[in-house]
Amino acid sequence: MRAKIGIIAVLSLWLPLLTWAQELRCEVVVNSEQVQVTDRQIFQDMQNAISEIMNNTRWTNDLYQNEERIRCKLFITVKGMPRIGFFEANTQIVSSRPTYGTGYETTVLSFVDTRFTFDYTQAQPLQYAPNTYTSNLTALLSFYAYTIIGMDNDSFSRMGGAAALSEANNILNLVNSAGAASEGWTSNTDTRNRYWLVNNLLDPQFEQLRAANYLYHRQGLDLMIQDPEKARQNMLEALRNIQQVAQRRPGTVAVRSFFEAKSTELANAFATATPAQKQQAYELLTQVDPTNRAKYEPLLKR
Incomplete structure (x- = not known):
């Protein structure tokens, strides 16, 4: 449970009066200007589906009040559609948190994923299932959801994001075990991908970086x-x-x-x-x- 919420004894007294929410408050923007298609509704549907899974999934067992939800943004720029239902994109992932006693929001994570490739079927909902590989898009979104949560938790308590970051790493392993790994999921020559991001964050040699957070x-x-x-x-x-x-x-x-x-x-x-x-x-x-x-x-x- 996040330290901000307070001790269990006090919390239990107010439980009937509180409204609990999912962990993320995520703004999703899908930019499809580079793609030439007749029906552009698919991109609006894609944006809605991604927003739905990011904002309405309970990713952890932690309790968040509505105002404590982690503010984050996904800016997805679709670069191409080599075949029907398959998309190549760049994505910027940004998360922030408030600073005590001010109205200032500080950026916790800013990361650009240049290998954001996925399949998407219009009108098919995206659903996250723990320990299960369902699709590359669901894997990508759940990976970043847990990375955002892990880094946010690290900023509130020392090494507090260990469980969420381990889950991000578990998703990476599931993708590779399913034989579905594409660029970005493996330790290839690109050292600025999601594989290396979570690898760095969980490497004992980087413990000082997380403590610094x-x-x-x-x-x-x-x-x-x-x-x-x-x-x-x-x-x-x-x-x-x-x-x-x-x-x-x-x-x-x-x-x-x-x-x-x-x-x-x-x-x-x-x-x-x-x-x-x-x-x-x-x-x-x-x-x-x-x-x-x-x-x-x-x-x-x-």
Whole structure:
């Protein structure tokens, strides 16, 4: 159960008054402009079906109040339909969570899947069945649902997303066992796919990265209103943890995904820090995330 909900004894007193909901509040957008077809209704039906499974499936046994549902987005750009019912797409997966005492939403996961290929039959509902492979599209959606939940849980409690991330990995194994693996499900030359994303997150060598997720969010951003200097110190410690992971395993998808989600936020968070914190942040960030160096340069000029 998510730590935010409170202790069981108190919860039980209010149970009749509370409304429980599924874990995700997912916005789904299917862009089909690149595909030439006569009847475009199939893409609206596809969008509705994907939204239905993402938002109306109970993925875990955890209790979520309606306002606690994890905000996420799937932007699916269909690139082609080589044959009837088979689609090739790029998909961006984004999830966020609120920060304590503010109206600010921080991005937890930002990942682009360039190998999002699937079969879809119009008017056929998508249903998730645990430990069962039903279709590549259902597998893709359930994989990302559990990845989103796992990373969100990690941000609220240290290593709290272990069960959900293990389920994402189980889905990956089911796809491969069913002989249905396509690009993105295997450890091929593409190291920025879903196989490597979940592999990184469950690898013991990446435990510091997952611990940093908690330190950065729960003891960093969530503390910013109450004690900004301490919050930034904890965020710096989170960056040091990520630095150690990056030194052991350079260029990994999980580390890159973190900075794709956080680079602008980090630059803004340290913009009003003490000179010493700015210097530490700049040195850490430019070392572990050189791609976004231009975003961090102003830290030395303020």
